[in-house]
C-alpha cells in the first residue's frame with residue numbers, strides 16, 4: 001500500500017484534486033485503490049525533447065532536465081515517491097543527478113514539489129519558484145489556500161524566490177520567469193530560447209515550461225482571506241499566457257498533451273501549439289462558473 005493511502009478521504013473530499021476532474025483519469029467512480037492515481041508513479045523511459053531539454057519525469061507527472069555545459073536545471077520533480085525515478089532517468093541519459101544546480105517548481109503542490117527536498121539534499125540544488133510558492137514549500141505544503149493542511153509534503157530548506165522577469169542562467173541558456181499565479185499563489189512558468197540545427201542552419205526555437213491554471217473546485221474565490229487577489233491573479237495569468245509564442249509546450253501534467261492512444265510519451269507530444277489555448281479556455285470557464293456559484 002502506498003504511503004498516501006491514508007490520504008484517500010481527503011482525496012475524495014477534494015474531488016477536483018489538481019484540476020484533473022472531467023478528464024479520463026477521474027471519470028470513473030473513485031476507490032481507495034485509485035489513490036494516488038497509478039499513473040502518478042508509473043515510469044516512462046527518459047528521452048531528448050529538443051535543444052538542451054530532456055524528459056526525465058514519469059508517465060503523468062512531468063519533470064524536465066535542462067542540460068548545458070557545467071549546468072543542470074530540473075523543472076519539477078513529482079511526488080516524493082518520484083524522486084528516485086527522476087534520478088534514475090537522469091542517470092539513464094548519461095547525466096548525474098547530483099550535478100543539478102537549480103530545481104524550478106511551477107506549483108508548490110505535493111505532486112510536483114513533493115520530491116524537491118530529496119533531490120535538493122542529494123545534489124545541493126537550490127529550489128526556486130514564485131515567492132508565495134517558496135513560502136508554501138518551506139511550510140511543506142501547509143496552509144495551502146485550497147487544501148489547508150490536508151496535503152503536506154517534505155518541507156524544502158534551500159530555496160530562492162523568483163519574480164516575474166527574473167532570469168535563471170544555465171550555461172549558454174537563459175530561462176525567463178513568467179509569474180503565472182492562481183492555481184497556487186506563487187505559480188510560475190519559464191520561457192527558454194535555444195538554437196536547433198535545421199538543414200545546416202541554426203534556427204531559434206522557444207519552449208514554454210508551463211505551470212497549471214486549473215481552478216480547483218474547492219477553491220474559495222470571493223473574499224478568500226488567505227489569497228484575496230486570487231481572481232485577479234488568474235486573469236493576469238491568462239493574459240500573460242496569451243502573449244506567449246512558442247514551439248514547444250512543456251506542461252507539468254502530461255495529461256494536457258497526451259493523445260491517449262496508449263503510446264508512451266515522445267518528443268512530438270511537446271510540439272503542441274493548441275493545448276495551451278484549450279487549457280486557458282477550460283480554466284476561464286471554471287473560474288466564471290465558480291464565481292457565479294459563490295455569488296449565489
Ligand SMILES: [Zn+2]
Nearest residue numbers: 018107109212
Ligand atoms: Zn496543483
